[in-house]
Every structure is written in structure tokens, then in C-alpha cells.
Amino acid sequence: MEIGSVDYSTKIPNNVGLTEDRQVLRALESWHPGYLSWWKDMGPEGFQDSLVYLRTAVSVDPKGWAKFDYVKMPDYRWGILLAPQEEGRKVNFGIHKGEVAWQEVPGEYRALLRRLVVIQGDTEPASVEQQRYLGKTAPSLYDMRNLFQVNVEEGRHLWAMVYLLHKYFGRDGREEAGELLRRRSGSEDAPRMLGAFNEATPDWLSFFMFTFFTDRDGKMQLESLAQSGFDPLSRTCRFMLTEEAHHMFVGETGIRRVIQRTCEAMQAAGIEDASEIAKVRALGVIDLPTLQKKLNLHYSLSLDLFGSEVSTNAANAYNNGIKGRFRETHIDDDHQLTSSIYPVLKLVNGVIRQVDEPALTALNMRLRDDYTSDCENGISRWNKIIEGFGITYRLSLPHVAFNRHIGEFRDAEATPAGDLVSASEWQAQSGRYLPSNDDAAYIESLMKPETQPGKYANWIAPPKVGIDNKPGDYEYVMIAA
Numbered sequence: 001m002e003i004g005s006v007d008y009s010t011k012i013p014n015n016v017g018l019t020e021d022r023q024v025l026r027a028l029e030s031w032h033p034g035y036l037s038w039w040k041d042m043g044p045e046g047f048q049d050s051l052v053y054l055r056t057a058v059s060v061d062p063k064g065w066a067k068f069d070y071v072k073m074p075d076y077r078w079g080i081l082l083a084p085q086e087e088g089r090k091v092n093f094g095i096h097k098g099e100v101a102w103q104e105v106p107g108e109y110r111a112l113l114r115r116l117v118v119i120q121g122d123t124e125p126a127s128v129e130q131q132r133y134l135g136k137t138a139p140s141l142y143d144m145r146n147l148f149q150v151n152v153e154e155g156r157h158l159w160a161m162v163y164l165l166h167k168y169f170g171r172d173g174r175e176e177a178g179e180l181l182r183r184r185s186g187s188e189d190a191p192r193m194l195g196a197f198n199e200a201t202p203d204w205l206s207f208f209m210f211t212f213f214t215d216r217d218g219k220m221q222l223e224s225l226a227q228s229g230f231d232p233l234s235r236t237c238r239f240m241l242t243e244e245a246h247h248m249f250v251g252e253t254g255i256r257r258v259i260q261r262t263c264e265a266m267q268a269a270g271i272e273d274a275s276e277i278a279k280v281r282a283l284g285v286i287d288l289p290t291l292q293k294k295l296n297l298h299y300s301l302s303l304d305l306f307g308s309e310v311s312t313n314a315a316n317a318y319n320n321g322i323k324g325r326f327r328e329t330h331i332d333d334d335h336q337l338t339s340s341i342y343p344v345l346k347l348v349n350g351v352i353r354q355v356d357e358p359a360l361t362a363l364n365m366r367l368r369d370d371y372t373s374d375c376e377n378g379i380s381r382w383n384k385i386i387e388g389f390g391i392t393y394r395l396s397l398p399h400v401a402f403n404r405h406i407g408e409f410r411d412a413e414a415t416p417a418g419d420l421v422s423a424s425e426w427q428a429q430s431g432r433y434l435p436s437n438d439d440a441a442y443i444e445s446l447m448k449p450e451t452q453p454g455k456y457a458n459w460i461a462p463p464k465v466g467i468d469n470k471p472g473d474y475e476y477v478m479i480a481a
């Protein structure tokens with residue numbers, strides 16, 4: 001088979017030669033029915049029979065990997081696609097730096113690798129579960145289609161991790177693959193593994209913030225795993241990243257369109273002061289301070305996904321060549337970090353201080369910093385729109401100590417400006433920083449479906465261009481009666 005071409009001769013499209021790999025093929029085929037029943041139970045509710053204009057990954061050729069067509073979601077071809085193997089690829093960091101990259105799991109790192117693959121795998125179905133009711137309140141067919149596109153691709157990302165578990169981790173890999181279908185976002189007895197994936201995604205503002213902030217954690221983590229000395233993991237993550245770009249596009253442009261619409265409505269009504277919340281809401285659009293509160297929530301939840309600032313898990317994963325830094329091979333240093341330091345923000349005697357830590361144990365902090373600067377870029381693009389309307393309000397990222405549940409600041413309360421406050425002060429003020437019940441009720445009141453092709457809910461502007469260059473009134477989802 002030609003490199004990069006996809007094998008459709010089995011149930012599972014793939015470029016990993018599954019037909020010749022009977023054992024793994026059988027394991028995946030026996031996992032498949034459970035996956036489908038999970039998808040029907042926990043996937044987008046109410047649209048399983050609708051035809052959705054989706055892209056399907058059909059190859060890994062950067063110039064033409066996707067094909068667009070109408071598909072019923074349960075018939076989507078979830079495939080296993082790895083970026084092409086790089087000739088002579090090496091382990092590029094840690095104590096094994098310079099060795100030939102591993103095609104099999106090194107025995108001594110088996111548990112560590114399996115844990116990372118399982119955590120990565122767990123987040124993918126979790127996000128589908130979190131988003132399962134949103135189709136019913138989509139502000140347009142365009143947005144509905146984007147939601148479903150993200151959902152099927154997160155489903156494919158689960159397949160990607162399950163393939164690694166079946167192929168490289170034997171019996172316990174198969175058990176873990178089963179567990180990935182058993183846990184449920186928000187469940188009391190079997191929750192998803194990481195905090196943010198057990199939170200609700202109650203409305204479309206949250207969905208856009210989630211795809212901007214939480215899928216971006218996905219990008220950072222996948223970039224780090226794409227550096228792995230374990231070559232199959234690296235290749236899997238590299239291909240996942242091409243899909244991930246669209247998820248963040250959905251979030252960034254979604255919020256951009258909300259901002260655009262709000263500013264247009266404010267301008268038309270002659271409102272210049274963004275803090276006139278009641279007046280802005282009377283126009284049926286989302287006021288900018290509420291947008292800021294949603295941003296505060298989703299950014300702080302996503303920061304928790306980076307783990308503790310100082311982490312021996314992270315040091316071990318790096319030392320052992322399993323998980324690298326963001327753009328590892330572009331960094332100019334020894335790639336071993338035996339004597340370097342990295343500044344970490346910590347709570348020292350009740351004060352937030354920058355403290356130098358060994359760079360090896362500070363790797364979660366470093367990745368989080370890279371994440372923050374990636375977020376900043378998006379926020380400044382949002383602010384340009386507000387500025388373009390002559391409105392003085394600006395969105396900004398809250399301080400990293402704000403609303404944290406993992407790491408250095410988990411036991412402290414801090415304002416978005418980074419001022420530490422007592423628990424009672426926090427109680428009294430938190431409604432100013434995080435969405436209140438009132439805010440939630442207002443947003444909910446706007447969540448009315450718009451299912452006419454080419455029509456958009458009042459609170460969001462239409463996109464500049466259609467998906468796959470389709471015209472403005474394209475019927476992206478043919479809703480089954």
C-alpha cells in the first residue's frame with residue numbers, strides 16, 4: 001500500500017496496515033460495537049439520523065487529507081491515521097537523547113506511557129459527552145455542523161488512543177480501552193479523569209470558550225506528546241493536531257462573531273459604555289462583561305489541566321524521552337535540562353512570588369506559560385474588533401492564581417487581577433468574576449435554535465466564509481424529521 005493512502009477494505013479506515021495485523025484488527029472490531037453504542041447514548045442527542053456535511057480524514061497528505069460529504073454521524077468513518085514515519089527519527093530529549101526512536105514500548109516506561117495515553121484518550125469522549133445537548137440550541141446550521149464536526153473528530157481521537165492501547169499494551173490495554181467507554185463526564189461513581197472534563201458545557205458561549213481554551217490545552221499536550229521518543233505516539237499526535245486546528249478555529253471565530261454582533265448592536269443603539277449591561281441585554285445580545293466572566297471560567301479550568309507547576313511526573317516523562325516540551329526541537333539548549341532553572345509562580349508565606357525551580361520539574365509550568373501566550377494572541381485579535389467599533393472595553397486573561405483547583409494556588413482565593421483575598425471576601429465577590437445565576441439565565445434565554453439555512457440567531461454574526469467554500473444559505477445539516 002502506498003504511504004499515506006487509506007485502507008477501506010476493513011470496517012476501520014486506516015493507514016497502519018490493519019488487514020495484515022489480524023490480532024489488533026479483531027480487538028478493534030470487538031471494541032467497535034461498544035463504541036457505537038456509546039456514541040448513540042452519549043453523542044449528539046436528537047441528530048443521529050440527520051445528514052451532516054462533514055469532513056472525513058481519508059489520508060494524511062497535508063494537501064488533501066479530508067473529504068467533505070453528507071453523512072449520518074453513526075456512519076462516520078472513524079479511522080486510524082498516523083502521520084508518515086520519518087526516516088531515521090531519533091529520541092530528541094532526555095537521557096536517551098540521540099538514540100533511534102522506539103517502535104515498541106520500552107518495558108521500563110510501559111506504565112508511564114499507558115497512563116499518558118489513557119489520560120489523553122479519556123478527554124476525547126468526555127468532551128463529546130459534555131456537548132451532547134448543544135445541537136438543540138444551535139444558533140445556525142453552520143454552527144450545528146461545526147459542533148458535530150468537532151464531536152466526530154473527538155470520537156476519532158478516542159480511536160487513535162484506543163488503537164495504541166490495543167496494539168502496544170496487550171491485555172491491560174484492552175481493559176483500559178473498555179474503561180474509556182465506561183467512564184462518563186460528570187458521573188459520581190465513574191467520572192472522567194481530569195477536572196475540566198467533568199464540568200458542564202451548558203450553552204454555546206461555553207462551547208466556544210471550551211474549544212478556544214480547552215481544545216488549546218489539547219493542542220499543547222498533543223504537541224508535547226508529538227515529541228515523544230515512542231514513535232507511534234508521536235505520529236498519532238501529529239495527525240490529530242491537523243484536526244485540532246479546526247476546533248480552535250470554531251472557538252476563536254465563534255467568540256469573534258459574538259463580539260462582532262454585540263458591538264454592532266451597541267453601535268446601532270448608540271451605547272458606548274460596555275458596562276451598561278441592562279441596556280445591552282435589552283438588545284438581545286451578549287454584553288462584553290459577561291463574555292469576560294465566561295472567559296475567566298474557561299481559562300482557569302483549562303489551566304488546571306496542566307497539573308502541578310512543580311511535578312516529578314513531568315520530570316520523569318521528559319527524562320525518559322516520553323513527553324517533550326512545546327516545539328522541543330526548535331529550542332536551543334541541551335534538551336536534557338540537567339542544570340537549568342525555570343521561574344515558577346508560587347504561594348510563599350501567603351504572597352505570590354516567582355521562585356526558581358529546576359527546569360526539569362517545572363515542565364508543566366513551562367508548557368502552561370507557552371499556552372498562556374498562545375491564548376494572549378487570540379484575545380488580542382478579539383480586542384481588535386472591539387477597538388474597531390470605538391468601544392474602550394478590553395477582554396483579558398485573569399491571573400493564573402484565579403479560581404484554581406490544582407497546583408500552587410488551589411487553596412488560595414485570588415481576584416482576576418491577582419490580589420489574594422479571604423474566603424469570605426471571595427464569597428462576596430465571586431459573582432463579579434464568574435458567571436452568576438443571573439448571567440446563566442440570561443444566556444439560556446438566548447439559546448433558541450435557528451434551523452433555517454443561512455439564518456443566524458440574533459446574538460451572533462454570520463461567518464465570513466462558509467465551510468468548504470459553500471454559499472451562505474447552504475444546508476449544512478439536513479435535520480431528520
Ligand code: BYC
Pocket residue numbers: 116117119120123124127154193194195196214215216217218219221222304305306307308309310311312313314323364406
Ligand atoms: N484533574 O504531577 P501532577 C484534550 C492528578 S486536552 C484531575 O501535578 P502531571 C482535549 C495527576 O493525574 C489534553 N487530576 O501532574 C481537549 C496525578 O494523579 P496521580 C489531554 C489531576 O502528571 C478538548 C496528580 O494529580 N491530554 O486533548 O505532571 C476536547 C499529581 O499530578 C489534574 C493530556 O493531559 C486535573 N486537572 O500532569 C477534547 C496529556 N492534574 O497519578 C480533548 C496527558 C493533575 O498521582 N497528561 N492531576 O493519581 C499529562 O501529561 C499529565 O498527566 C497532566 C498532569 C498534564 C494531565
Ligand code: FE
Pocket residue numbers: 124153154157218
Ligand atoms: Fe481531541
Ligand code: FE
Pocket residue numbers: 154215218244247
Ligand atoms: Fe479538539
